[in-house]
Amino acid sequence: MIKNLTSVRGITCWGAHTGIKSMRRDLAIIHSSVPASAAAVFTQNQVVAEPLKLTRKHIANGIAQTIVVNAGNANAATGEQGRKGAEAMAETTARELGIDKELVLVASTGVIGEPFPTEEILAGIRQNVKNLTSKSNAGSFAANAILTTDTFAKEGFVEFEADGRVINMGAIAKGSGMIHPNMATMLAFVVTDIAIEPGLLKRTVQKAVDKSFNMITVDGDTSTNDMAIVLANGQAKNEILKSEKDADFDVFRNNLEKMMLHLAQQIVSDGEGASKYIEYEIVNAPDEDYARKMIRKISDSTLVKTAMYGRDPNWGRIISAAGNAGLPYDYHKTDLYLGTEINLIQVLDKGVPGKYDRNYLKKLLRESHLNIKLDLNDGKAGAKGWGTDLTTEYVLFNSVYTT
Numbered sequence: 001m002i003k004n005l006t007s008v009r010g011i012t013c014w015g016a017h018t019g020i021k022s023m024r025r026d027l028a029i030i031h032s033s034v035p036a037s038a039a040a041v042f043t044q045n046q047v048v049a050e051p052l053k054l055t056r057k058h059i060a061n062g063i064a065q066t067i068v069v070n071a072g073n074a075n076a077a078t079g080e081q082g083r084k085g086a087e088a089m090a091e092t093t094a095r096e097l098g099i100d101k102e103l104v105l106v107a108s109t110g111v112i113g114e115p116f117p118t119e120e121i122l123a124g125i126r127q128n129v130k131n132l133t134s135k136s137n138a139g140s141f142a143a144n145a146i147l148t149t150d151t152f153a154k155e156g157f158v159e160f161e162a163d164g165r166v167i168n169m170g171a172i173a174k175g176s177g178m179i180h181p182n183m184a185t186m187l188a189f190v191v192t193d194i195a196i197e198p199g200l201l202k203r204t205v206q207k208a209v210d211k212s213f214n215m216i217t218v219d220g221d222t223s224t225n226d227m228a229i230v231l232a233n234g235q236a237k238n239e240i241l242k243s244e245k246d247a248d249f250d251v252f253r254n255n256l257e258k259m260m261l262h263l264a265q266q267i268v269s270d271g272e273g274a275s276k277y278i279e280y281e282i283v284n285a286p287d288e289d290y291a292r293k294m295i296r297k298i299s300d301s302t303l304v305k306t307a308m309y310g311r312d313p314n315w316g317r318i319i320s321a322a323g324n325a326g327l328p329y330d331y332h333k334t335d336l337y338l339g340t341e342i343n344l345i346q347v348l349d350k351g352v353p354g355k356y357d358r359n360y361l362k363k364l365l366r367e368s369h370l371n372i373k374l375d376l377n378d379g380k381a382g383a384k385g386w387g388t389d390l391t392t393e394y395v396l397f398n399s400v401y402t403t
Contacts (some may be wrong), residue, residue, distance in 0.1 A: 002136050002139075002140070003081070003136070003157040003168075003170070004060060004062070004136060004139030004140060004143070004155055004157050004170050004172075005030060005138075005139040005142060005143075005155075005157075005171070005172060005189075005191055006133070006134045006136055006138055006169040006170070007136070007139075007157060007168050007170055007258075008133060008168040008169065008170045008191045008192060008193050008233075008235075009034055009168060009193040009233070009235035009236060010032050010033040010034060010135050010193060010233045010235040011030065011031070011033075011134065011170070011191050011193075011233070011302070012031050012033070012132040012133055012138070012140060013029060013030045013031065013132060013133075013138050013139060013142040014027065014028070014029050014128050014129075014131045014132050014133065014138050014142060015027065015029075015138070015140075015141030015142040015144055015145030015146075016028075016124060016127070016131070016141070017026045017145075018070075018074035018120055018121060018123065018124030018127075018128075018356075019120055019313065020070060020073060020110075020117055020120060020121065021071060021072040021123075024071075024144065024145075024147065025071075025141060025145035026067060026068070026070060026071045026072045026124075026126065026145060026310075027068075027070050027071075027121065027124045027128060027134060027145055027398055028067075028068070028069040028070075028141075028142040028143075028145035028146050028172075028220050029066065029067070029068050029069075029093065029125070029129065029142070029232075030065075030066065030068075030069075030070075030142060030189055030191065031065065031066045031097065031132050032065050032066065032191070032233040033233070033235070034062050034233055034234070034235070035064070035065045035103055035232070035233075036063070036064060036065060036191075036231040036232055036233035036234070037062060037063065037195075037196055037197065037198040037201045037227070037229065037234070038063055038064035038105070038198065038201070038229065038231050038232075039059070039060050039062065039198065039201045039202040039204075039205040039206075039230050040055065040056075040105075040205070040227055040228060040229040040230070041205060041206055041209045041213075041227065041228045041264045042055075042056060042226065043223060043224065043225065043226035043227070044226050045135060045223060045224050046269050047076065047077065047224045048076075048107075048224055049074055049075055049076035049082075049108060049112075049151050049224045049225040050075045050076065050078060050082040050083045050085065050086040050116075051086040051089070051106040051107050051225065052197045052224070052225055052226075052227060053073055053083075053105075054083075054085070054087065054090060054106050054403065055106055055107065055227065055229075055273060056107045058090070058101075058102050058103070058104065058105055058106075059105060059229070061102075061198075062201070062202060063103065064103055064104070064105050064200065064229075064231060065097075065099055065103040065104070065105045065106075065231075066077025066093055066094075066097060066099065066103060066105065067105045067106075067107065067188075067229060067231070068089055068090070068093045068104060068105070068106055068107075068110050068125065068356065069106075069107040069108065069109070069145070069146050069187065069191055070089070070107075070109075070110075070121050070124075071108075071109050071110055071145060071147060071148055071174075072109075072110040072111075072148075073110040073111060073114055073116055073117060074109060074111060074112045074113075074114075074223075074224060075108040075109045075116045075225075076106050076108075076112040076113065076223075076224040076225060077112055077113040077224070078113070078114075078115065078116050079116065081116060081118075082116045082299075084118070085116040085121070086106050086108070086116075086370075088118055088122055089104075089106045089118075089121060089125065090105075090106050091103040092125045092126060093125050093129065096125060096126060096130075097129060098131035101348065105108065105229060106367075107146075107227060107229075108188075108225055109146060109148050109174060109187055109225055110148055112223075112224060112360065114206045115238075116331075132141070139155070139172070139236040140153065140155070142172060143155045143172040146173075146174045146187055146189075147174050148174065148227060150174050150175070150270055150272060151270055152266075153172070154172060154173040154174060154175070154263055154266040154267060154270070155169065155170075155172050155173075155317045156171045156172075156259050156262045156263055157169065157171070157172065158257050158258065158259055159306055160251055160252075160253055161181070161251070161400055162194060162236070162238050162241075162248035162252060163238035163239045163248055164205070164238075164290040165236050165237065165238045166236070166359070166363050167193060167194045167236050167238065167252070168192065168210040168236070168257075168378070169190065169191070169192040169194075169255060169256070169259055170190070170191055170192075170290055171188065171189060171190040171191070171259050171260075171262075171263055172189055172263075173186060173187060173188040173189070173190070173264075173266065173267060174187050174267075174268055174296040175188075175267035175270070176217070182386065186213065186226050186228075186267055187226070187227060187228075187302045188227075188228040188229070188232040188255050188260070188263055189223070189228075189229050189231075189232045190229070190231070190256070190259060190260070191230075191232075191233070191313065192230070192231070192232050192233075192256075193232070193233055193234065193235040193236040194232050194234070194236055194238060194241065194252055195232070195234035195236065195237070195238050195239070195240040195241065195342055196232045196234075196240060196252065197240060197241065197242050198242040199232060199242065200241055200242060200244070200249075201232055202340060203244075204252070204253050205228070205230050205254060205256070207253075207257075207317060208256045208257045208260045209228055209260060210292075211257055211261065212257065212259070212260035212261040213228055213260060213263075213264050214292075215264070215265045215292065215295065215296070215383070215384065215385040215386065216265075216268045216385065216386045216387065217265060217268075217296070217299045217300045217385070217386075217387045217388075223402055229252065230256070252401070255263065256394050257334045263266050265277075265386055266387065268386045268387060268388060275309060275368065275388075275389055276308050276309065276367075276368055276369070276370055276388060276389040276392050277368060277370070277386070277388060277392075278299070278308055278369075278370045278371070278372060278374070278386065278387050278389065279341070279369075279370070279371050279384060279385075279386055280295045280299050280371075280372050280373075280375070280383055280384065280385045280386070280387065281295075281371070281372070281373045281382065281383075281384050281385075282294055282295055282296060282373075282374045282375075282376060282383055282384075283373070283374070283376070283382040284375050284376050284377050284378060284379055284380060284381075285374050285378060285383070286376075286378055286379040286380045286381065287379065288379045288381045288382070288383055290327055290379075290381070291376075291381055291382050291383035292383045292385070293326070293327060294322055294325045294327060294329075294374075295383055295384070295385035296320055296369045296385065297321050297323075297324060297325035297326075298318055298321040298325075298372070298374075299385050299386070299387035300387070301317065301320075301321040303317040303320075303321070304317060304321055304372075305358075305387070305388065305389050305390035306319055306389070306390050308370060308389040309367065309389035311362050311365035311366050311384070312362070312365070313347065313358060313365060314335055315338060315339060315347045315348060318336060318372060318374070319331050319334065319336065322334075322374065326336050329376075330351075331348075331351050332350060332351035333376060333377040333378055333379065334348055334350070334351055334374055334375065334376055334377070335349055335350065335374070335375040336348035336372075336373070337371070337372070337373040337374075337390050338361060338364075338365070338370075338371070338372055339361065339364045339365075339370070339371060340364055340367050340369060340370060340371055341369070341371050343364060344371060344373060345360075345361050345364065351375070352362035361403045373378050373388070
């Protein structure tokens with residue numbers, strides 16, 4: 001049996017077709033049998049979708065029980081009609097489940113600025129709450145129901161031990177375009193049966209997001225709807241985690257980070273029009289925050305992306321982007337490597353161009369998975385980030401997205 005969301009104790013879910021999207025499932029419901037500790041991270045965009053506003057309010061106390069998601073309409077820039085639609089999604093889901101509406105978190109994804117099809121979605125909720133199940137196929141249905149331009153569903157599952165008990169963690173995500181650090185056009189939902197206090201969960205989720213979803217980029221755009229939510233319902237019956245000093249906290253944190261990184265890398269690998277998956281690494285930086293900021297600048301550079309698309313070892317673009325990150329930087333200390341994970345070619349040696357076979361490097365850059373590594377020789381910290389190239393297919397796809 002494939003393990004996914006429904007392998008987590010107390011979790012049922014479903015994914016259904018309501019008619020918003022013509023050919024795909026477009027409604028997902030994830031439900032915990034009991035209220036759970038809940039935490040979320042949201043987009044940094046100043047234009048915020050109506051479901052995100054509502055979810056922010058409902059999750060403020062750190063407790064939630066159900067997530068309801070529609071695809072095909074972002075319910076963003078929809079005014080009062082959209083606000084009422086998001087409220088109605090929470091109210092209808094709560095009524096059907098017999099829980100308080102404040103325990104329902106709402107998410108939407110799709111085209112911005114289109115009238116929200118409230119009645120169709122509410123009918124879908126009323127029709128499908130009764131289908132909630134712990135059968136494994138339901139987890140896959142939910143994963144497929146949140147997709148927009150994605151070409152495949154993004155799922156993950158992991159088991160680990162805490163307090164002598166097996167802990168389950170399952171997750172789904174969506175994202176393909178408008179992907180950029182500080183959240184992106186992405187949704188991620190993680191459920192686990194570990195017992196953990198809400199405040200500790202919130203701090204842990206933010207740090208895990210910073211190392212995963214906030215270190216990926218496809219096109220430099222963040223959207224109006226982005227969120228990553230974690231529910232921890234305590235059904236594993238472990239001794240509740242209350243502090244970062246608790247014996248089992250590190251294993252939970254490490255597995256949450258691993259899960260989010262797994263989902264984030266799947267999102268990058270499905271980047272709209274992308275032909276290359278690129279891992280960026282900075283080592284020997286002054287501190288981790290410095291390394292992350294520099295990676296974000298380099299990985300989001302249009303010139304770097306297009307060079308990778310064209311298999312052009314124009315490493316000057318990388319150094320230029322690093323110098324434009326708004327950080328103190330002396331390229332004379334830098335070693336720079338390009339290529340693949342198992343075959344990195346040094347192109348810069350302490351600021352001096354390296355001796356390498358340019359034609360051989362161009363052949364390496366034909367690979368679909370590439371690596372760019374900078375050794376700053378200016379400290380002991382480091383970070384990693386992930387991105388794509390920028391292709392003509394991306395431009396063509398997004399030039400006719402709504403037509």
